[in-house]
Amino acid sequence: MKRDTGFPRADAEHDFLRARRRQVLSRLATWLRGEPDDVNITLPFDEVVAALGWAGQRRLGLRVVKLNTIVGSVNREADFDRRFRPTSGRVRQRWERLAVASRRGESIPPIEVYRVGELHFVIDGHHRVSVAHALGLDTIDAYVTEVRTTLDPSGIRHRGDLIVKDYRRLFLERVPLTGEARASVVVTDPWDYAELGEHVEAWGFRLMQDEDRFLDRTTVAARWYSDEYQPVVRMLRQADLVGTRTEAEAYLWVAGERYHLMRNHDWDDDVIEALRSRRR
Structure with missing residues (x-):
C-alpha cells in the first residue's frame, strides 16, 4: 500500500526499498515452489517476435495502457522483473527521482511501447512503469506501436512458452x-x-x-x-x-x-x- 507521510523524498526512498524487498521475496517464493527461474523474468521483445514471426507494424499514437499488460522489454530485461520491480540497487537514483516527481504531481512524459496482441513491451520508460506499479496505479499513458505477428501471441506467460511458439511457427512454415x-x-x-x-x-x-x-x-x-x-x-x-x-x-x-x-x-x-x- 502506498505510504504518504507528506515528505515525498522520504516516501520515495521507502517505495524503492519496498519494491526491492518484494522482488527478493518473489524470487524466494519461486524457488520454494520449484517453479522455473523464468517465471519472473521480463519477456524479451526480440525473442517473442522471433518466436511468433514478424508480420508488420503500425503506429497507433498515444493510448492509455493497463500496467498489468506490460510484460516485457526491448533492452532492459536485467534491471526489472516481470512486475517491473527493480532487481538491484543500480537503478535506485533515477527511480527515486521519478517517484518524487510523481508524488509531487509533476508531469511525467508518456512511455513508449510495442504492442503484440494484448501484451506490451517497453521501449522507453522502464523506470516510469516500475514507479507506477509501486504507487499502486492501474494504467499509464504510452505511445503505442502495434506489431503484427504470424502466430497468435495468446498463451505466452513466461519465457519457456516461447519455445512452443517458435516450434509451432516452424511447423506451420513446413x-x-x-x-x-x-x-x-x-x-x-x-x-x-x-x-x-x-x-x-x-x-x-x-x-x-x-x-x-x-x-x-x-x-x-x-x-x-x-x-x-x-x-x-x-x-x-x-x-x-x-x-x-x-x-x-x-x-x-x-x-x-x-x-x-x-x-x-x-x-x-x-x-x-x-x-x-x-x-x-
Missing part, C-alpha cells in the same frame, strides 16, 4: 495449414511439432508417388488434414483413444504405433483393435 485446420492442430510439447512436421512431409511424399505429380506444401497440408488427419481423429474419438491428449497428440501417437504394429500406413478396424489392446 505445413502451412489455414483456417480451422491451423487452429485445431495443436501439441503441448514443442518437440512434437518437429516430429509431426516430418510425418506430414513423409505422408505428402507418399501421396505424390501415388498420384505421380508434384504437390506444393500448401496442397499437401490441406490434403493431409482432410484425407488423413480428420478421418483418423474421428476414429480415435469413436474408439475412445484420445484420452487426455490433444487430438494432434493422439494422432501422432497412434500414427507411430500403427506403423510399429502393422509396418504399413493403412487404416482399418484391425489397426484400431490392435492399438486398443496395446493401450491396455
